[in-house]
Amino acid sequence: MTARIGVVTFPGTLDDRDSLRAVRIAGAEPVSLWHRDKDLKQVDAIVLAGGFSYGDYLRAGAISRFSPVMETVIEQARAGMPVLGICNGFQILTESHLLPGAMLRNNHLHFICREQKLRVENAETAWTADYEAGQEIRVPLKNMDGRYVADERTLDELEAEGRVAFRYLDGNPNGSLRDIAGITNAAGNVVGLMPHPEHAVEPLIGTGRTDGLGFFTSILKKLVNA
Amino acid sequence: MTLDTVLHAAETPDVEQPWKELGLKEDEYARIREILGRRPTGAELAMYSVMWSEHCSYKSSKVHLKQFGDKVPENDAMLVGIGENAGVVDVGQGYAVTFKVESHNHPSYIEPYQGAATGIGGIVRDILAMGARPVAVVDPLRFGAADHPDTRRVLPGVVAGIGGYGNCLGLPNIGGEVVFDACYQGNPLVNAGCIGVMKHEDIHLAQASGPGNKVILYGARTGGDGIGGVSVLASETFESTGPAKRPAVQVGDPFQEKLLIECTLEIFKEKLVAGIQDLGGAGLSCATSELASAGSGGMRVELDTVPLRDSSLSPEEILMSESQERMCAVVEPQHVDRFMEICEKWDVIATVIGEVTEGSQLEIFWHGEKIVDVPPRTVAHEGPVYNRPFARPSWQDALQADDAGKLARPQSGEELKDQVLKLVASPNQASKAWITDQYDRFVQGNTVLAMPEDAGMVRIDEETNLGVAMATDGNGRYAKLDPYTGAQLALAEAYRNVAASGAKPLAISDCLNFGSPEDPDVMWQFAEATRGLADGCLQLGTPVTGGNVSLYNQTGETAIHPTPVVAVLGVIDDVNRRTPIAFAEQGQLLYLLGDTREEFGGSAWSEVIHGHLGGLPPRVDLDREKLLGEILISGSRDGMIDAAHDLSDGGLIQAVTESCLKGGNGARLVVPDGLDAFTFLFSESAGRAVVSVPRSEELRFTDMCGARGLPATRIGVVDGEAIEVQGEFSLSLAELRTAHEATIPALLAH
Amino acid sequence: MARVVVDVMLKPEILDPQGQAVQRALPRLGFEGIGDVRQGKRFELEVDGPVDEAALARIHEMAETFLANTVIEDFTVKVEEQSK
Amino acid sequence: MARVVVDVMLKPEILDPQGQAVQRALPRLGFEGIGDVRQGKRFELEVDGPVDEAALARIHEMAETFLANTVIEDFTVKVEEQSK
Numbered sequence A: 001m002t003a004r005i006g007v008v009t010f011p012g013t014l015d016d017r018d019s020l021r022a023v024r025i026a027g028a029e030p031v032s033l034w035h036r037d038k039d040l041k042q043v044d045a046i047v048l049a050g051g052f053s054y055g056d057y058l059r060a061g062a063i064s065r066f067s068p069v070m071e072t073v074i075e076q077a078r079a080g081m082p083v084l085g086i087c088n089g090f091q092i093l094t095e096s097h098l099l100p101g102a103m104l105r106n107n108h109l110h111f112i113c114r115e116q117k118l119r120v121e122n123a124e125t126a127w128t129a130d131y132e133a134g135q136e137i138r139v140p141l142k143n144m145d146g147r148y149v150a151d152e153r154t155l156d157e158l159e160a161e162g163r164v165a166f167r168y169l170d171g172n173p174n175g176s177l178r179d180i181a182g183i184t185n186a187a188g189n190v191v192g193l194m195p196h197p198e199h200a201v202e203p204l205i206g207t208g209r210t211d212g213l214g215f216f217t218s219i220l221k222k223l224v225n226a
Numbered sequence B: 001m002t003l004d005t006v007l008h009a010a011e012t013p014d015v016e017q018p019w020k021e022l023g024l025k026e027d028e029y030a031r032i033r034e035i036l037g038r039r040p041t042g043a044e045l046a047m048y049s050v051m052w053s054e055h056c057s058y059k060s061s062k063v064h065l066k067q068f069g070d071k072v073p074e075n076d077a078m079l080v081g082i083g084e085n086a087g088v089v090d091v092g093q094g095y096a097v098t099f100k101v102e103s104h105n106h107p108s109y110i111e112p113y114q115g116a117a118t119g120i121g122g123i124v125r126d127i128l129a130m131g132a133r134p135v136a137v138v139d140p141l142r143f144g145a146a147d148h149p150d151t152r153r154v155l156p157g158v159v160a161g162i163g164g165y166g167n168c169l170g171l172p173n174i175g176g177e178v179v180f181d182a183c184y185q186g187n188p189l190v191n192a193g194c195i196g197v198m199k200h201e202d203i204h205l206a207q208a209s210g211p212g213n214k215v216i217l218y219g220a221r222t223g224g225d226g227i228g229g230v231s232v233l234a235s236e237t238f239e240s241t242g243p244a245k246r247p248a249v250q251v252g253d254p255f256q257e258k259l260l261i262e263c264t265l266e267i268f269k270e271k272l273v274a275g276i277q278d279l280g281g282a283g284l285s286c287a288t289s290e291l292a293s294a295g296s297g298g299m300r301v302e303l304d305t306v307p308l309r310d311s312s313l314s315p316e317e318i319l320m321s322e323s324q325e326r327m328c329a330v331v332e333p334q335h336v337d338r339f340m341e342i343c344e345k346w347d348v349i350a351t352v353i354g355e356v357t358e359g360s361q362l363e364i365f366w367h368g369e370k371i372v373d374v375p376p377r378t379v380a381h382e383g384p385v386y387n388r389p390f391a392r393p394s395w396q397d398a399l400q401a402d403d404a405g406k407l408a409r410p411q412s413g414e415e416l417k418d419q420v421l422k423l424v425a426s427p428n429q430a431s432k433a434w435i436t437d438q439y440d441r442f443v444q445g446n447t448v449l450a451m452p453e454d455a456g457m458v459r460i461d462e463e464t465n466l467g468v469a470m471a472t473d474g475n476g477r478y479a480k481l482d483p484y485t486g487a488q489l490a491l492a493e494a495y496r497n498v499a500a501s502g503a504k505p506l507a508i509s510d511c512l513n514f515g516s517p518e519d520p521d522v523m524w525q526f527a528e529a530t531r532g533l534a535d536g537c538l539q540l541g542t543p544v545t546g547g548n549v550s551l552y553n554q555t556g557e558t559a560i561h562p563t564p565v566v567a568v569l570g571v572i573d574d575v576n577r578r579t580p581i582a583f584a585e586q587g588q589l590l591y592l593l594g595d596t597r598e599e600f601g602g603s604a605w606s607e608v609i610h611g612h613l614g615g616l617p618p619r620v621d622l623d624r625e626k627l628l629g630e631i632l633i634s635g636s637r638d639g640m641i642d643a644a645h646d647l648s649d650g651g652l653i654q655a656v657t658e659s660c661l662k663g664g665n666g667a668r669l670v671v672p673d674g675l676d677a678f679t680f681l682f683s684e685s686a687g688r689a690v691v692s693v694p695r696s697e698e699l700r701f702t703d704m705c706g707a708r709g710l711p712a713t714r715i716g717v718v719d720g721e722a723i724e725v726q727g728e729f730s731l732s733l734a735e736l737r738t739a740h741e742a743t744i745p746a747l748l749a750h
Numbered sequence C, D: 001m002a003r004v005v006v007d008v009m010l011k012p013e014i015l016d017p018q019g020q021a022v023q024r025a026l027p028r029l030g031f032e033g034i035g036d037v038r039q040g041k042r043f044e045l046e047v048d049g050p051v052d053e054a055a056l057a058r059i060h061e062m063a064e065t066f067l068a069n070t071v072i073e074d075f076t077v078k079v080e081e082q083s084k
């Protein structure tokens, strides 16, 4: 038995094909989802892929959040379905208030594309179980609006509850508060991060590392064992 | 104001027309009257003026470009040649690749962000129009002096624009160039290239045949931006004389273009189009006349059906508008509904604006009245052709006589070391990571090699690991010293870069950036460079598949260095065999391939240490380049070399520094017999590369080089954490890294 | 048709690197005496029909839920004189 | 300290993709009756010293040469009431 993992394409989504590929390489069944359809085609988990949905106009993720598919995604996420938001997907999750805080323009004002070292702080979410807590990984980072902000109270809460899932190491690339690269909701089913694990699943491609594959094998194991 | 219909024009032959203001010459206007047998209507005049501009008609360059078609090498790879939106080559396994380089120089000086952004947008639509999925972009750039205040305005804007547009489209940027030289101060060069991939059967051509077929305009609404941009921006010497004379620049919408790409690919997949053309310079004037001209000729367009952003536009303005993110398709009637459905799916506006007719005239109507009635060929393909006078400049001999060999050379190891540090830190040789880190090189998940490497490489088939590689090069300093040789050096370098990555060079595209064709000196440079390039391509067996000419790159009387930029496309059967530049394994042996001579004319050393430009550029031997390429490709295929880096500007020490820094390993070098340390480190002799060979492969590799007659000199070993030149100096990687990486951020980061 | 303007600015406690970059560049360009710069967004909305209280209330809601992200931004709504 | 506001908007004939994207989204969110949306930039400058004619002239020049690119953008300069 395998699991069906959906990847949503919004107008302007770029990394949908890569995410589908990562799902396939991990051994799960990739399913394309379309922003205009409320129907999630019986998937077991969802990836909101990276890119520039609606051109990042207004604010990254702000327009996509109101699409038909997100109505169902928001509902299902609240009911416990695993959802991973990568980059633009993370931005959509914060705009949808499925995750707290907001994403702002990088503090240096430039798009930044580089290999980024991260620490997996929480290895108990639906998407990180194949990592060890404290494990260091390297995956590509590429974005314009990657600066995570939230008020102090929210940040303290996130820290206290272990919901800072990933932290930047070896230099904060964008001014994110407390070096936050990604967070999870309290239940651990909704995870968002700016770096791109789906670009680090094949030895030859990109930076030539496969450190990101664990996201997809984690969810697969969880779903298959459930 | 009465509408200037065809009828009206025939009845009022003596009306004064603004042909001069539209950039036409008197004899050109006379020819239009002769073609039509009457005076043109306002709309016809608009069409002819934009289509007969230098930018669209290539009227000054055509006679020289002809050589690319005349001197075609034997090459089975060529599927579609010059003349289409972009050339197409066969890369095997049923795949075809289309690629092209274009310029967006003038707009990028006026509005760096949008000028550069729309440059990417334009070249991507060219590739899309061939039926291909765009898979990567490259951006060869030239700016004024690195420390000039205006460079701080232009460069960050251009880079942000290229990134802003390309990143948003989801196209990995896999290479390019950044060169600084005072000659580009008022004329930065923003060239942009794109690669697209398709199956052979999916190749689409820009033609409208089949009477009754519908002409569909889709994409963005047409607005008042960029009107006359073609003629004003590309044909006249640009002078920055305050706001009043500043021409309009378009604002790009990469999001719209992304939708246009996905929508168009879906339309191709269902085989719904008979012909297709992108809208670029000259907008609808160009698309309609070129489609009709390449087909059977007849087309009827109802101009009032064109969706507008600004309802006050006149028909002339609609015809000339260069609004971005638009395409024009010719569709059989039974496919129109499905075509419209796909457009609706992607939120793309699509409108039937006309149809292909039996006749041979392009007829355009406005509110039911005929305002254009022209033979389309005369607009699109039979524009004026000039044999501009050219002559070897009077200063050329003196420039070549000013030999770089007489410049003072370093006298001690200490001095050598200082000069090495200066060289690798100089803006042209320094790391461009601050720039290239603003480009997404990972998107699409197929990038095998990207900056900093010799060539960018992407996988195009996940099952077989088939891949393509591209490098772009062009050294304006060399071309200034000798444009014929300079163009061949550009070709040779790009060819060498592709081969160094392990891919087999197949074909080229070029972007020829020069000054005013009305200056005989410049025209001579152009004639020499095209001749050099055509001869070179013939010899190397790499046909020119297409390209772009940008003229009038000059400020007042002063032209830029002649700057032919060459993009070489290569293919690699299995990307697993690619060769990176990084020296990744300590203990591997370093071999220098090729001959090193005392060649310093136009070199980075002469520029950085002496601020000198004179003498002759390095000699070119294209047979040698070919041999070197074969060795590099065999070496990679058979696992004999683990890293390779071509030698070009900056010479050996520059290449070794880059490979060491990338790999995080040092090198111990020995000056070979018969060479002095200075020449060994700084000479820019062409046809060379440095490779890193596993010890176990040494014999096999040197045997191969020996058997094929390529000089291979053992120059050292990958070792330690410094670059040491025995008996001369040692420089730690840390020191080199700081020198190499700090320069550009210091100049440009706020 | 009337025009309503919605101005959206980052909350004062949120770092505004765009404004800072502008401010830092000013002395270089020869402009002195600007103590602080903040950069925000301005939306000009052309409203069909009358801009009455109901319309303004709707626009206010639109700003609050969509044009601004109130986690990080403040906004103001103004009816513009139909001048010029 | 006084506050001067510089509003920078794309010229009417220039495409405004951001404004368009916002406008197209509005009906989906249930907001009808907005005929057009343009999105621009708002700069709030804190001026040290008096905002006299000389200061305004300088800010005008700053807007013209730096804050806006007048090839594609228009701008307005306003002195803000020092309210609140």
Ligand SMILES: Nc1ncnc2c1ncn2[C@@H]1O[C@H](COP(=O)(O)OP(=O)(O)O)[C@@H](O)[C@H]1O
Binding pocket: B138, B139, B140, B141, B173, B174, B175, B176, B177, B178, B432, B435, B436, B450, B451, B452, B453, B454, B455, B456, B472, B473, B497, B646, B648, B649
């Ligand atoms: N504008 C640019 N865009 C993308 N890549 C660039 C750009 N400029 C330089 N690069 C990349 O940086 C690397 C080093 O550039 P360069 O030293 O000019 O290479 P080479 O000397 O081999 O032509 C190459 O991988 C090149 O493609």
Ligand SMILES: [Mg+2]
Binding pocket: B453, B454, B497, B645, B646, B648
């Ligand atoms: Mg190279």
